[in-house]
Amino acid sequence: MLAAMITSFGGPHVFALDEVHEPVPGPDAAVVDVTLAGVNYADVARRRGVYEKPELPAILGADVVGHLRSDGRRVAALLRTGGGYAQVAAPLRRYAVDVPPGVTDEQALAVLEQGLTAWHCLQTLGRVGGDDLVVVTAGAGGVGHLAVQLARWAGARVVALASSESKRAYAVELGAHAAVDSNHPDLGTAVRQALGEAPTLVLDGVGGRTFEQLRAALAPFGRVVTYGEGGSGAVVAVEDLMTASTGVLGFRLQRVLDDEELYRSGAARLFHLAGRGLLRARIGGRYPLTAVSRAHADLESRRTSGKLVIDVRKLH
Ligand SMILES: NC(=O)c1ccc[n+]([C@@H]2O[C@H](COP(=O)([O-])OP(=O)(O)OC[C@H]3O[C@@H](n4cnc5c(N)ncnc54)[C@H](OP(=O)(O)O)[C@@H]3O)[C@@H](O)[C@H]2O)c1
Incomplete structure (x- = not known):
């Protein structure tokens, strides 16, 4: 099979197309003939060797859609140890979920990893409600463009960064009441102006100063749910949380994957919403298997919105 491999860590150029053996599935794994593979921001960090450092040579890629070799069923699957940027993948069987007929391959891929993240950050941890004033960082991105819609669906007032x-125009088109430049030097003031009040719930996938400024801007009893890799370096003093009476919650998708029922019911719910057009999944770029480098460069340079997909059967 053909795969986009990396043999060293570094910039987007490290990918090279190679002919390699198909993966040999373990007893709990399935073989999937892949149609589309997803590109996730975490793959950028893995490619740089700064997150879940993969063993080299490696095939990155954490989500695929395709057909089970065993019976031809169309499935979407998450891959916890990579292997997505290839014509054949071997996900654990429990992570392969049937895609219903009304849902396209693109929609299934767009709402699985990023949709589950948006859902659990907003609902399970954030407990979003109609009274909430919500800030969604990277509001046009893979997770963000779904979170904006799900927050509106919950009746909240939403500002996207x-x-x-x-x-920003796209985020407003999706339902955000306002959009703020994510490069604004004082994000706290900017979002308070846009909302008319202090936010009660922040979804942060960016970290760093974005996390710090938005956490400081929270209304009393507000909370920030942090899920991006950039947030991991932040240090929060418990004393500060008590003084402000705010909360910081963290999310990792792995905790959902640890619970098969939670994972499958969440995927089914998101497919249902996507299939009925209630959740509009955007494909922000479609690339042949020979252009994984370009997909990574586009994602990193902040040019993209929505979900990026690799058509592994296309070579030009
Ligand atoms: N915790 C989990 O289990 C989990 C699961 C899935 C995803 N994630 C995380 O969720 C975040 C979003 O993932 P995604 O795949 O949907 O990516 P994405 O939102 O499509 O792309 C990342 C976006 O982040 C924004 N950004 C802010 N500062 C940036 C910088 N210095 N460099 C590049 N981009 C920057 C950009 O939006 P603007 O240009 O508009 O600011 C960019 O489009 C990532 O941090 C990812 O690791 C976490």
Whole structure:
């Protein structure tokens, strides 16, 4: 089979197309003939060797859609140890979920990893409600464009952050009441102005100063749910939380994957919403298997919105 491999860590250029053996599935794994593979921001960190450092040579890629070799069923699957940027993948059977007929391959891929993240950050941890004033960081991105819609669906008032005029317009088109430049030097003031009040719930996938400024801007009893890799370096003093009477919650998708029923019911719910057009999944870029480098460069340079997919059967 053909795969986009990395043999060293570094910039987007490290991918090279190679002919390699198909993966040999373990007893709990399935063989999937892949149609599309997803690109996730975490793959950028893995490619740089700064997150879940993979053993080299490696095939990155954490989500695929395709057909089970055993019976031809169309499934979407998450891959916890990579292997997505290839024509054949071997996900654990419990992570392969049937895609219903009304849902396209693109929609299934867009709402699985990123949709589960958006859902659990908003609902399970954030306990979003109609009275909430919500900030969604990277509001036009893979997780963010779904979170904006799900927050609106819950009846909340929503402000999205995004770095360009067109991304901000897109977030508003999705239902955000307002959009703020993510490069604004004082995000706290900017979101308070946009909402008319202090936010009660922040979804942060960016970290760093974005996390710090938005946490400081929270209304009393507000909470921030942090899920991006950039948030991991932040240190929060418990004393500060008590003084402000705010909360910081953290999310990792692995905790959902540890519970098969939670994972499958969540996937079914998201497919249901996508299939009925209630959750609009956007494909922000479609690339042949020979252009994984370009997909990574586009994602990293903040040019993209929505979900990026690799068509592994296309070579040009
Ligand atoms: N915890 C979990 O289990 C879990 C699961 C899935 C995803 N995630 C995390 O969720 C976040 C979003 O993932 P995604 O795949 O949906 O990516 P994405 O949102 O499509 O892309 C990342 C976005 O982050 C924004 N950004 C802010 N600062 C940036 C910087 N210095 N460099 C590049 N981009 C920057 C950009 O939006 P603007 O240009 O508009 O600011 C960019 O489009 C990532 O941090 C990812 O690791 C976590």
